[in-house]
Amino acid sequence: MNIPLEKQLTKWLKQQKKSCGFFLNLTVTFGVLTGLSLLVQAYLIASIIHGIVILELPTQALNHHFIGLLCLIPVRAALAFARERSSFEAGKRLRLQIRQQVLDKLCELGPAYIKGKPAGSWATIVLEQIEDLHDFYARYLPQMLLAGFIPLTILIAVFPLNWAAGLILLTTAPLIPIFMILVGKGAADANRKNFKVLTQLSGHFMDRLKGLKTLKLFNQGETELKNIESASESFRSGTMAVLRLAFLSSAVLEFFAAISIAVLAVYFGFSFLEELNFGHYGESITLFIGVFVLMLAPEFYQPLRDMGTHYHAKAQAIGAAEALKELLDYEVPHQQQNSTTPSQSVQTNQALTLQAADLCVYSLDGSLLVGPISFTVEQNQNVALVGPSGSGKTSLLNALLGFLPYQGSLLVNGVELSSIDKPQWRKNLAWLGQDPQLFYGTVRENITMGDTTLTDETIKAHLQQVAIWDFIEQKTLGLAHPIGEQMSGLSVGQAQRIALARALTKNAQLFLLDEPTASLDQDSERVIFSTIQDATQDMTSLMISHRLDQLQHMHNIIVMDQGKIVQQGDFDTLNKAPGLFNDMQQDMSHLDNTISMNSQAEI
Structure with missing residues (x-):
């Protein structure tokens, strides 16, 4: 897909987010609270381990840490549930609104326009392509904000403790979104082509199903069976191409995240062995700092990995948006407006001439x-x-x-x-x-x-x-x-x-x-x-x-x-x-x- 068209469709998709209501902002709010709870959880666990292993404190002295940790578990579960529920509601409201707009537009254009495409292709647009917008609004858009906020919050918490660990996180983080964008462009183009093939297949199959008796009457059943098989194979090939891109990007994102965490673990390991002596601010690196940062490292990359995973929702939505935008923006040409009052009425109590x-x-x-x-x-x-x-x-x-x-x-x-x-x-x-x-x-x-x-x-x-x-x-x-x-x-x-x-x-x-x-x-x-x-x-x-x-x-x-x-x-x-x-x-x-x-x- 060419870049101007992709930008145009992305802009159109973002313009529709007002249909999600306040649930989109609510999803982001719950995501932010989940991120803050991660910081508190890492702090409590690191304090407990440091207190028991290094300071040799009795467990009674850390009771308030244990209680806080136990209370945090249901809080995180509740926040995760609330985030999923609000994101689903945002996507549902968007789908209902877009589907209503499509149906209203089809009613406005009427049968003269609808008959230009097979019934199966309209079913694909009204049902499947609108459904494929859900994850873009329920997951991708909120994740974009969270992918910026949560890593930034973690960096703010890590840099005052150890500038070397913060620098490792900061320099390795861009690898994930860069690769995500590179793969995502190919995924968007593959999704768009696959939607066109699906639309053609739906229309082809619906038309042949309606004319099944006629096909049998003229002994064309075998011929049409081969045609449907060929169209199905084309759609299968397109679907597998999209899935290959999805699996490839997921594997590479996991690889970069694992490598980055490994580099951080090696740094702390050699620092504890006194083979490395930099990154601290005058005092040696404590077990609390090592555990706290290493626990936050996976959570630092997780929002970026989630955004990479949900980037395919954007690619899927862009593929679906092309036909939807074309339909909703369609205007009937050559219509004349002779009257200065554009909305007159006709009397219903008399015969018409x-x-x-x-x-x-x-x-x-x-x-x-x-x-x-x-x-x-x-x-x-x-x-x-x-x-x-x-x-x-x-x-x-x-x-x-x-x-x-x-x-x-x-x-x-x-x-x-x-x-x-x-x-x-x-x-x-x-x-x-x-x-x-x-x-x-x-x-x-x-x-x-x-x-x-x-x-x-x-x-x-x-x-x-x-x-x-x-x-x-x-x-x-x-x-x-x-x-x-x-x-x-x-x-x-x-x-x-x-x-x-x-x-x-x-x-x-x-x-x-x-x-x-x-x-x-x-x-x-x-x-x-x-x-x-x-x-x-x-x-x-x-x-x-x-x-x-x-x-x-x-x-x-x-x-x-x-x-x-x-x-x-x-x-x-x-x-x-x-x-x-x-x-x-x-x-x-x-x-x-x-x-x-x-x-x-x-x-």
């Missing part, structure tokens, strides 16, 4: 998807959007939902859409797509979506309206009937009807439908179309549909091709006039006849 003039819809990377187009949707008017794949129909709906930027004019009841408060605007909308989205939970929970004002009678009425109540009523638990992961236990048609019932509970003023019958059989198609027609009689609706023969009751049909409007009018007018709609109608009739003939032949 839409007026588009020279409207251009853009992708999130700034590419033109639709336009320029102009059209009007009047109050209580049901309008259909038709056209070949890629003509811009879904992009237009995403712009209306506020998920894609646009230029030009798009008025809702005379108010520019870009100036309307998005959450308030979406309360006026009901949306139904071709892939119903039901969640793990009960039928009631999937319909209410947390709205406690909806009664069971209201839910039942909407389920009857979409002709699914008979199926629910047959279940033992009724509205409490569980829906499994990936809508297990339901057919696509049943799931679509429940999703439609959920949309109807919103009492919205604008109904947006994106191929709501694309995955249904003909019988279910007719039921859903009839239900939609009845439900949208007193509201404005805009529907994308591939079933042109079901559009006779639409007030207006907008035909799109290559991002432009090529035809407009009611069903009869467009069906009689030459053009794209008539061509699509003939192609559809030919396709239906072919399917019918093939079905009869099979029978």
Whole structure:
């Protein structure tokens, strides 16, 4: 990883530490108290040994030292527990805050952005990469402060007793952080690459898992198994590279610490043998000084070694932060702001009208998807959007939902859409797509979506309206009937009807439908179309549909091709006039006849 990017990501990580609250400072405070208790413990032990061995004092004369030492043991244990507990709480609060920011950002960007990556890669970002930030805040940041404070405190205690011992500690201490930084840079780069491989592997595996039936149908199971094996091997290699760096750095840090302590022990050993006579301040080195300093030596290097160990938490966090920062800093380009009041509202007690003039819809990377187009949707008017794949129909709906930027004019009841408060605007909308989205939970929970004002009678009425109540009523638990992961236990048609019932509970003023019958059989198609027609009689609706023969009751049909409007009018007018709609109608009739003939032949 290049140095400017690493500094930028480190700065971003430190900016987030305010989410940890006071628990981060509390962790440092407990660490400082632990360090001070180490000094007291070393003093008491050195005094006891010096008193018994050199001064030949009776043990009774050292009772207060023994009592102090016994009292210090539970105090140190309590401080260590409090430090771990507060550090965990700091990391937990940070993870909750970052995860909330990510989810809010994804809600703001919407499906147009989310569909740009596989579902597995988003799961990696939301779950694993955020979890990998924990140790950076819970351990690395507090340890950075402790790695400076505790060794400095020990030096202050050692130098007045023996300047040579203090000089040995001072000169050998930088070896640990220097090597830590050298190895850490490679670890950060390895972690970043490994996260990218993990994201790709997660997305690859999730996509193949969803399409498992299709892969088996086309006899591609073995091929995809080899692809997954190759991707897994790539991730294994990356993980082992990170672990090699971690083990190497830990071993070297332990080596330097052991060598430094050994040098100190040799110095005191030769001093006690009177082979060395320097480092003291006029008086010979006592056993108290030797024991006190040697007991503090491991504790002097321990914070530095801990920082070296936790430096990998920083490397891991930097690797995770790259994708998180990119997502959280992402801004939608090309969004127009025509109004001087950026947060207007739309009345919810009246039907909506839409007026588009020279409207251009853009992708999130700034590419033109639709336009320029102009059209009007009047109050209580049901309008259909038709056209070949890629003509811009879904992009237009995403712009209306506020998920894609646009230029030009798009008025809702005379108010520019870009100036309307998005959450308030979406309360006026009901949306139904071709892939119903039901969640793990009960039928009631999937319909209410947390709205406690909806009664069971209201839910039942909407389920009857979409002709699914008979199926629910047959279940033992009724509205409490569980829906499994990936809508297990339901057919696509049943799931679509429940999703439609959920949309109807919103009492919205604008109904947006994106191929709501694309995955249904003909019988279910007719039921859903009839239900939609009845439900949208007193509201404005805009529907994308591939079933042109079901559009006779639409007030207006907008035909799109290559991002432009090529035809407009009611069903009869467009069906009689030459053009794209008539061509699509003939192609559809030919396709239906072919399917019918093939079905009869099979029978």
